[in-house]
Amino acid sequence: MKLKLILAAVLAATAVAAQAQTAPVKIKVAHFLPSISNLQRDVLEPWCETLREESSGGLQCELYPAMAIGGTPPNLISHVRDGIADVVWTSPSYTPNLFPAMEAIELPFVVPADGLGGSRAMWAYYEQHARKDFERYKVLALHSGSGQNLNAVKAPVQTLADMKGMKLRSPSRVSSRLLSALGAAPVNMPASAITESVSRGVADGALAPWELVTAIKLDEIARFHTEPPAGKPAYFAVSMALLMNKKKYEGLPAELKAVIDRNSGLPLVEKFGASWDRATEASRKRAAALGNTLVVQKLEDYEAMRKAAESVEAEWIEEVKAKGLDGAALIAAAREISNKHLTRAN
The missing domain is CATH 3.40.190.170 (Bacterial extracellular solute-binding protein, family 7)
Incomplete structure (x- = not known):
């Protein structure tokens, strides 16, 4: 009888173990x-x-x-x-x-x-x-x-002059430096806070990609959307x-x-x-259906912004040097890789 009880206990334990393994x-x-x-x-x-x-x-x-x-x-x-x-x-x-x-x-x-x-x-x-x-x-x-686009409440952003003094949502410290270099005033906030902040006037617009614009219904408040010229790198991503x-x-x-x-x-x-x-394609169509203004920036205005942003790279290179990184080499590698995929994407 004892042996039977022991065998039964062993079999029960084995079954539990097997069940746990397949859970x-x-x-x-x-x-x-x-x-x-x-x-x-x-x-x-x-x-x-x-x-x-x-x-x-x-x-x-x-x-x-x-x-x-x-x-x-x-x-x-x-x-x-x-x-x-x-x-x-x-x-x-x-x-x-x-x-x-x-x-x-x-x-x-x-x-x-x-x-x-x-x-x-x-x-x-x-x-x-x-x-x-x-x-x-x-x-x-x-x-x-x-790519993060320039989404504004009052008027489309087309030139550096349009950026001056604008309070724009920024998702990161790098994008904040970009906006500052372009003359805007960055307002750091997570995606979940954008729509309410823009609706309350805390920001005049947002640096945000199309996918996010629709997800948080920013296009119902910020009705002007500026994108870079076709085939050019994003302002920021x-x-x-x-x-x-x-x-x-x-x-x-x-x-x-x-x-x-x-x-x-x-x-x-x-x-x-x-x-x-x-x-992105669905968001563009939705924005157009809402009567929003979609702007593809002129090449000369895009290049002016690109030139103004060069200081951001220089600052970053100095910053990561203290971490033992060759920032200039990393940027060169990032550009080389991106250019290959830029050609493929367009």
Whole structure:
């Protein structure tokens, strides 16, 4: 009888262990945009579904949009590092000094304005020059948030003179330096605060990409949108990263790691880029339907802004020198990579 009880206990324990091994792994995915955003509907939800299907239910996402996981957008980097979230989508530029090498490709007038070309350029630059910045994370994708345009409330921005004294939302310290160099007054704020701030007059407009303009309904307040000439680099673009907690990834069984690996890297980067381009086109159409004014800047005015922004590069080169980085070499590399994808994108 004793032997039977022991055998029964062993069998029960084995069954529990087997069940635990086959229990789905929950992946907490956090970001700062609304659940109706292009990001969630067009990229994250299909990505999560692919993970679930290819793992036969072994990987299951739990989505936390609009900072439902707690904190503010700049906290997402520490959330994923510390395991509060398993995966986050955020911008490295929201946490200054943590990703210094990556900043080179975020400098003004460097990266292609479109989502696909810009994303390919950013991924190539990361792989060649910025891996060390992200050693504490499992990098699933790193893409461009598309070129940031000049979105204004009262009148279109066409020349340097139009910029003078304008209070414009800035997403990062690099973009703040750009706006200052162009004569504007940068107002730093996260994406979630833009629409309310502009509606209250805290800012006269915003530096923001088309995808975001629609997501936060900025086009209902800021009705003038200025873009660079076709085929020219963006005024500015932020890098966006899909990062995974390294310990969470390393603790997965080999077969689940393989599913994640198959669905990350350049293929995922290109999905982000293509999605952003579709969103850009839809946003342009929506702005036109609202009766907004869309301006493609004249080449001479664009080049005048580009010239005025040269001081931003010089300042950045001196700043990163103290971190042991050759800023001039990194900028040259970023431009070389971007120019290849600029040609391809146009």
